[in-house]
Amino acid sequence: MFKKIESTMFFADDIHKAAKWYAELLGSEVEYENPDYAFVRGAEMIFGFHPVDEKNNPGRDGSVTYWEIDDITSAISTLTSMGATLYRGPGKTDLGADVAMLIDPFGNAIGLNQSPTPNAV
Incomplete structure (x- = not known):
């Protein structure tokens, strides 16, 4: 059933700043699906960045x-x-x-x- 992790999602108040940080870490570039979703490709997967909202917030709770x-x-x-x-x-x-x-x-x-x-x- 499961083959590999395709992506992981991070939530941030500033998705642009967060995506840029991970792009630097991974030696990659920031891409956008739309204005509210940035992503970075690296480590054989996608790192997605979504704005914090009432359903999702960053942290160690999940x-x-x-x-x-x-x-x-x-x-x-x-x-x-x-x-x-x-x-x-x-x-x-x-x-x-x-x-x-x-x-x-x-x-x-x-x-x-x-x-x-x-x-x-």
Whole structure:
């Protein structure tokens, strides 16, 4: 049924600023579907940006997408140098993965996962 993650949606007061931040992180460009939806292509998926509204707001109250990374220390350093803040971790799961959660400058959670062995999904 599920094949891969096609996209993830972030909510921000300023979708243009949020999309630009992620475009810089991913080495990509900001694109627009319409004035209220910006997106960035990278990491084999789409990062979408929708304005905050009464149904959706940013934060750590909902689902968190965890990104597989090669070096958790380097990833945390890169993200914090760009304005993200460490929220949880770094820590180690019972399965031996190194994990951390950061909050981007727009209030959205970013999960990091460094598996103990490559492609240990």
